[in-house]
Amino acid sequence: MAKKRNKKAHKKIGSVPGSVIYTGNKESKELFIEVFDYNHDKFLEKQLNKVEDTFDFKLNDCVSWINLNGLNHVDSIEKLGLHFNLHPLVLEDIVNISQRPKIDEYEDYIFLVLKMLYYDGDENIISEQVSFILGPNYVLSFQESEGDVFDSVRDRIRQGKGRVRTMNADYLLYILMDSIIDYYFNVIETLGYKIEDLETDIFLGNVENTINKDIRDLKKEILRVRRAIFPLREVISRIEKHDSHLIASTTKNYYRDIYDHLIQVSENIDIYREMIWSLMDMYMTTISNKMNEVMKVLTIMASIFIPLTFIAGIYGMNFDYIPELHFKYSYFILWGVMIMLFVAMLIYFKRKKWL
Amino acid sequence: MAKKRNKKAHKKIGSVPGSVIYTGNKESKELFIEVFDYNHDKFLEKQLNKVEDTFDFKLNDCVSWINLNGLNHVDSIEKLGLHFNLHPLVLEDIVNISQRPKIDEYEDYIFLVLKMLYYDGDENIISEQVSFILGPNYVLSFQESEGDVFDSVRDRIRQGKGRVRTMNADYLLYILMDSIIDYYFNVIETLGYKIEDLETDIFLGNVENTINKDIRDLKKEILRVRRAIFPLREVISRIEKHDSHLIASTTKNYYRDIYDHLIQVSENIDIYREMIWSLMDMYMTTISNKMNEVMKVLTIMASIFIPLTFIAGIYGMNFDYIPELHFKYSYFILWGVMIMLFVAMLIYFKRKKWL
Amino acid sequence: MAKKRNKKAHKKIGSVPGSVIYTGNKESKELFIEVFDYNHDKFLEKQLNKVEDTFDFKLNDCVSWINLNGLNHVDSIEKLGLHFNLHPLVLEDIVNISQRPKIDEYEDYIFLVLKMLYYDGDENIISEQVSFILGPNYVLSFQESEGDVFDSVRDRIRQGKGRVRTMNADYLLYILMDSIIDYYFNVIETLGYKIEDLETDIFLGNVENTINKDIRDLKKEILRVRRAIFPLREVISRIEKHDSHLIASTTKNYYRDIYDHLIQVSENIDIYREMIWSLMDMYMTTISNKMNEVMKVLTIMASIFIPLTFIAGIYGMNFDYIPELHFKYSYFILWGVMIMLFVAMLIYFKRKKWL
Amino acid sequence: MAKKRNKKAHKKIGSVPGSVIYTGNKESKELFIEVFDYNHDKFLEKQLNKVEDTFDFKLNDCVSWINLNGLNHVDSIEKLGLHFNLHPLVLEDIVNISQRPKIDEYEDYIFLVLKMLYYDGDENIISEQVSFILGPNYVLSFQESEGDVFDSVRDRIRQGKGRVRTMNADYLLYILMDSIIDYYFNVIETLGYKIEDLETDIFLGNVENTINKDIRDLKKEILRVRRAIFPLREVISRIEKHDSHLIASTTKNYYRDIYDHLIQVSENIDIYREMIWSLMDMYMTTISNKMNEVMKVLTIMASIFIPLTFIAGIYGMNFDYIPELHFKYSYFILWGVMIMLFVAMLIYFKRKKWL
Amino acid sequence: MAKKRNKKAHKKIGSVPGSVIYTGNKESKELFIEVFDYNHDKFLEKQLNKVEDTFDFKLNDCVSWINLNGLNHVDSIEKLGLHFNLHPLVLEDIVNISQRPKIDEYEDYIFLVLKMLYYDGDENIISEQVSFILGPNYVLSFQESEGDVFDSVRDRIRQGKGRVRTMNADYLLYILMDSIIDYYFNVIETLGYKIEDLETDIFLGNVENTINKDIRDLKKEILRVRRAIFPLREVISRIEKHDSHLIASTTKNYYRDIYDHLIQVSENIDIYREMIWSLMDMYMTTISNKMNEVMKVLTIMASIFIPLTFIAGIYGMNFDYIPELHFKYSYFILWGVMIMLFVAMLIYFKRKKWL
C-alpha cells in the first residue's frame, strides 16, 4: 500500500529545475487556442490549433488575448514560451497544476497564477488553474482544458460593451480576474447553504455517524477554497503597488475594487470556517441530549417495575406462615398498593420533567 | 434545490465592472431626497423627489447635506453621480448593499460605506447600508430606504445646537458617523443581555436541544455585528491620517474620538464572542450533570431492589427441602433482614452523596 | 423587558459631541477637592469645595496636585475645564465612566484615563475610573467619588519622603500611576488564589452545576481586569516615546519601570486566563469520572444479582417434573453454586479494577 | 529513573562554546568523502577518506562539491574547518544534529543547516541533518552518514544535464536544496494518506483506545515535520535578500522558486495539522454514538421484559384468593396480553427510531 | 482567609519607587561574595564577605567578575550600587525576585535579569533569579543564595580553558548566560519525559481523577518555564542590536549563537505545550471508552438474563391450567430453549464486537 501511494509524488522528484512537466490528468486533450485581437475600432476572433499561428500577435499594435487550453501539450507551451521570452521556471509553474496562486514580476511581463472555482451540477467544487502573462499589449492565458468563466468577457469584447475595447491589456487582465472572483461569491454562498443544511440536520436530532463525515467533508471543502483564495489577496495588493509601464495608474482603481471583493470573500470564508468548526460541538451536545433521553426511558421503566416486581416476588414466597396470603382481599389490596406506587412514580418523574 | 439557491449569486456574475446594479430588495420604494443647506446664519430644509433639483447645491457656498433614500432608483443615482463627478465603481458600491465598510479617497471627494445597526421591537438586528460622499462643502448620503438614526443631527442643524452650524462639511460627516456609532453601543449592550439570559437558562439546568439553536443564533448575530463594525476601525484611522483639504486638522480630534468609541465597541464584541463560544462547553457540562442525576436514580433503584428481589426469589423456589420455609417466624425475620438491607443501602448512597 | 434594558444605552444617543454628561451612578455625592501645592521647601495642603478656589494654582511656580472627587458635579468640571483650557471632548471623556484607558496629547497638556482596581472585603473587584491632566507644573486628577489608592503618595508629599518634593509634575504623575499599578498586582494575586480554590474543588470531585457558574464568574472577572489593564500598556509606551517639554527625559526611566510592571501583570493575566479556560475541560472529565463510578456500581449490582435471580426463578417454576427439586441437598448445593458465582463475579470485577 | 533520563542532556552542559562535540549516535561510521569538481568542459569525481585530500579543491577554478559523510569524525571536520577558515561556532553546529534549520552569513562563506526528510519502508519519517558551506566556488556538505536524496544531482553533474555545469556554486547549492525540498512534498503527501486512513477508521466506528495513540503519533509526526520545515522559510528568504558576491542576482529567481515550494508545503502542513487536531473531536462523537447504541439495546431489552416479568410475578403469588388463576383461559389470555405489550413496545421503539 | 492571602502582595504597595526591598524568603542567609580577576596572564580568585573589599576591582585593568550571593543583604547591595553608580530602579529590580527577564541599557553599563532553571532531585523545577551588570571591564552578578550553574565557567577561568582569559567582560557575560541556557535544554527534556509518562498512563486506561491534577501540574510547570524563558529572546536580540563600546562586534557572533539556542528551546516549549493541552482530550476519550466498556458488560448481562428470567417467571405462575407444566419433558425442553437463546445472544454480541 505504501508503495502505491508514493507514486504520484515521486514523479517530479529529481527533475531538473525549470522542467516543463505537466502534473495533471494525462488523458489526451486537444490543444485549443483562442485569439481575440482588438482595439477601439478593429476586432478579430480566431480559433487555432497550432501555437506558431499566434506569434504575430505579440508585436502588432492591437490588444491581443491568447487563450491556450490543454496543459498536456508541453511542447507547444515551450515553443510559445520561447517566442514570448518566458523564463523556464514560469513554464514549469504553468503546467504544474498544484501551483499556489502567486505573482512573479519579470522585466517585460507579469506572471500570475489563479484558481478558477465553480460548483458542478452535484454541488462539488471544481477547481481549475489559470495562469496569465501580462505583456505590453497582450494577455496570455493558460487553462488545463476548455471551459471557463470568461464567456461574459468574450461577449463584451465582441460587442464592445463597457470600457474594454477602449482600454489596454492591463484592463483586459482585470476583467478576466474579475470574472474569476465573481464566481468565488457563488462558491461561498453555496458553502453557506451547505452549512445551514447541516445545522438543521443536527438540530433536528440526527445523530448518526454520517454527520461526522459531512462535517469533515465541509471542513475540507472550506480549507480547499481558502487555500485557493487567500494567497490571491497578496497577489492583487502586489499589483496595486507594482510600479511599471505594464499597469496604468488609472487601471489600479479597478484592481483595488477586486481586492475589496477578495477581502469580502475572505471574511465570509473565515466566518463559515468558524461555523463549521463549532458544528462539531453542537453535534456532540445533540448526541448527549439523545443519550439523556434514552437513559430517562430506561430509568423510568426500571424504577417503576423493579419495586413492583419485588413486591410480587414477596408474595410468591413459599413460607408456611405468611399471614397476608390468607386474607380474602389481600390480592386486591395489593393491586391497589401497586397502582398507587405506579402513580406516585409517574408524578415523581413528571415533576422532574422526565416525562 | 441547488439551482434555486444559486439564483441570487448569479445575478451579478458577468456584469460589466462599474455597472450600477441594485442588489437589495426590489419592492418599489419611493425616491425621497432631503436637503439641508446651512451656514452660520442661513438655514434651508427641502424635501425633493427629483434628483435634478439637488444639482445647484453642489457649488453654492453653504454646507449642503443631500440625503437620498431609495437605492432601487439607479437612474437617479447615476444622474447624481454624473453631476457630482463620481467614479462608476463608487456608484456600483453604493447600490451593492452587501458592500463591506470601506473608504476610498478620490481627487475631489472621499467615499465611505458604513452599516447602520439597530434593534427592532423583537430584538432582531436591523442592518442598513449607508454611503457617504464628502465633497468640499457638501455631504451626500445614500440609504436603502427611509428611516435612519440621524434625527438628532437634523434637530441640531435646525436649532443650531452645538457646533454644527459654525463648522464645515467635514464636521457634518463626523456627527452623522457619530450618530451611527452611538447606536452600536446600544446593539452590543442588548447582545450582552441576550448572552446573560442564555447563561441563566443553561445554569438552571435547561438542557433541551433548542439551547443549541439559541447559542448558534447568538454566534451568528455577533459575527454579523463584528463584520459590520470591525472594518470601520481602519476606515476611521485612514480619515485621521488622510492629508487633504477636505478634512481640517482641527476636525480630526473629533474623528479620533469616534475611533476611540469603535475600539471600545470592538473590545466588547470580542469579549461577548468569547463568552458565547464557551457557552457551548457550559451547556455540555450541564447535560452531563443531568445525565449523572438520571443515572443515580437508576442505580439507586436497581441496587436496592434487585438484591431484595433475589432474596424473595430464593424463597419462591419449590425445592422439597428448604428448612427456613417451615420456621414460624421466617417470614417476619426475612422482612427484618430486607428492611435492614434497604436501610444499609440508603446509608451507603447517602454517604456517597448520591441522595 | 426589551424596553427596560435599552434605557441606559439610549441616554447618550443623539447627544451633541463634547457634551459633558456623567454616565455613572447619579446618587448625590459631595464635591470634594483636595490640593497639594509644594516644591523643595514649601508645602501646602488644602481641602476645598468650590472649584474656583483652585484657579490660582495653575500659574504659581510650585507643583500643584488638584484632586477632584465627584464626577456628578459636571458644572464645576466644566468651569475647571474652561480655566485650564481643556478640550470639550476631554471633559466628555472624564465624566464618561466607561471610557477605556487612553492617552490624548494636546498642545499644552496630556490627558490620561486609567482604571483603579482593588478588591473589597468580599473579594469583589472594585473598578473606579481616574482621569489625569498633566500640565507644565500641575496635575489634575478626577475621581468618581472619594477613596483611592493614593494615601502613600499624600504621605510622601507631606513628609518629603523619596524624590517627590525635588521633582516636577511629571514625576508626581508617575508616582500616582505607580500606586494604581501596584494594586493591580494585588488584584491578580487574589485572582490566582480564586482559581486554585476552584481547581481544588473540582479535583475533590465536586460536580454540582454551581461550578459552572463559578468558572463563568471567574472568566468574566478576568476579562474585566484584562480590559482595564491591557490598553494601559500602549498608553505608557506612548508616554515614553512622547517628545515634549511636559515629560523630562530623566523621568522616562521611571515610566519605563511601570511599563515593565504592566507587562508582568499582563503576562500573569494571560496565564490565569488560560488556566480558567481549561478548568472547564477539567470539570468535564471530573463529571465523566463520577458517571463512570455510578455506572460501575449499577453494573456490578446488576451483573451479580440478575443471573442469581434467574437461577432462583428456574427453581420457582411449577413443572410437574423437575428432578432437582426432589433431591435432599439440592437447596444447599444451589446455595453453594450461587455463592461461588457471586465470588467469581467479585473476582472478575476486582480484576477489572472496578472494585 | 530521573537520573537516567538526564544523562543525554547533561553531556554538553558546561562545555566550552565552540566545542565540536558530536551529539548523534556514536556507533562508529566510516568517514566517507565525495568530491565533484567541474566546469563547463572539465569533470572529476573522487571518493576519499582522508580530509586533507580535499584541501586543493578550495582554490582551483572549477566548481567543487565536497560531500563529507560521518559527523562522528570530529577531528577531520575540525581540520577541514581550519583549512576552509570556518568559525568554531559553525563547526559546533555542524556536528550538533539537533540544530534547528538556520543560515549564518560570514565574511567569505554562507553557512546553512537543513533537515533531509524521507519515509523509510515502514512509513516512519527519517530525518537527517545536512549542513552546507557555500564559498566562492565550492560547496561543502556535511551528513551524519551515507545515503541521501542527491542522486539526481550527481547524475546531472556527471551527464551535464540541465544548467548545472554552466553555472557557479550558488546554483549547485540551489539544486541540492531543491532536491531536499522535493522530498518534503513526498513526506506531506504520505502524511495526508495517513490522516485519511485514520479518518476512515474512526468513521467506520472503530472506537478502541489505540485510536488515541494513532492520533497522538500523527500529531507528533506533523509537529516534527513542521519544526524541520518552517524555519527554512526564513532561511531561504534571507538568501534572496542577501547581498553578496556569493549569490548572483540571476540565481535568486531559482531561490524564489524553492521559497514558493516551501510556502506550499507549509500551507499543507497547517491544513493537515488542523485536520489531525479535529480528529479527536470526531473520535469523541463516534465513541458517544457507540454508547448511544449500547444504551438503546439495554433500554429496549429492559423496557420490554421488565414489565412482562412483573406480570408473570403477579400470577406467581401465592394468595389464597386470586380469581384469575382459576379461569380456564387465563393463561392463554395472559400470553395474548403479553404479546400485545411486546408488539406495542416494538412499535414505540420503532417510532423513536431506536430500532 | 482573604486577609491572609493579601499579605504578601501588600508588602510593596505604597513604597517609594526605587526602594530596595527584598521580596524573597527572609530566612537569614550569609552574604557571600566571590571575585575572579584575570587577564591573559594574571589570575586572582577571592572570597569576601564585606562589599567594600570589591570596590578596587572596578577600575583595575583586569576583567573582574564579582558574584554576590544573598539578596537579603540590601544594605550591602545599596553600597555596591552607589560605588558602581547604579540607578535606584536597577537596585530595586535586583532584589525583587519576581522581576521578569529584561535588559536595561544605561550610559555606562548594561543591566540584565534572567532566571536560572534546574530540576532538583525530585524533578521539581527550581527557579532562581540572577541579575547581571556589564561594565567596561567587569561583570557583577547577583544571586538569591549560593549555588548556581556556573561551575564550568569558574573552571575555565581558573585553568585558562577556551577563549575566556583572552577576551573581555562581554565574553565573560556571554559564557555565564550560555551556562544558564544550557540548563534550559535539560529542563525541557525532562518536561518531555514527564509528558510521555502521562501519555502512557492515560493510554493504558488509567482514568482516575489524579490524572486531572497531573495534567494541570504539567500545564503550570510549562507556563512557568515559558514565562522565564520567552522574554529572554528579546533581551538577547537587543544585545545583538545594541551599539556600544561595551559589547564588541566580534562577540556578537556568540550572542547570536545563544539566541539560536533560545529559539530552539522556545519551539520545544510550544510543542510540549500543545501536547499537554491535547492530553486533556485524550484523557476524556479514554474515560468515555472505559464507560463504553462498563455499559457493554451491563447490557450483555441484562440482555441475556432478563429474558430468561421472564421465561422462568412464566412457568412460576400459579394458573390452574397451564398445559406445558404437565408434559414430561417440558423442563428439559425449556432448558434447551434457554440455552439456545443464551448462545444466540452471545453470537449477536460477538457480531457487534462487544465481546
Ligand SMILES: [Mg+2]
Ligand atoms: Mg525539482
Ligand SMILES: [Mg+2]
Ligand atoms: Mg522546482
Ligand SMILES: [Mg+2]
Ligand atoms: Mg515553481
Ligand SMILES: [Mg+2]
Ligand atoms: Mg493551491
Ligand SMILES: [Mg+2]
Ligand atoms: Mg478551462
Ligand SMILES: [Mg+2]
Ligand atoms: Mg469538543
Ligand SMILES: [Mg+2]
Ligand atoms: Mg472544543
Ligand SMILES: [Mg+2]
Ligand atoms: Mg463583475
Ligand SMILES: [Mg+2]
Ligand atoms: Mg466589481
Ligand SMILES: [Mg+2]
Ligand atoms: Mg466595488
Ligand SMILES: [Mg+2]
Ligand atoms: Mg458587510
Ligand SMILES: [Mg+2]
Ligand atoms: Mg434608511
Ligand SMILES: [Mg+2]
Ligand atoms: Mg468542548
Ligand SMILES: [Mg+2]
Ligand atoms: Mg454622541
Ligand SMILES: [Mg+2]
Ligand atoms: Mg463622543
Ligand SMILES: [Mg+2]
Ligand atoms: Mg470620547
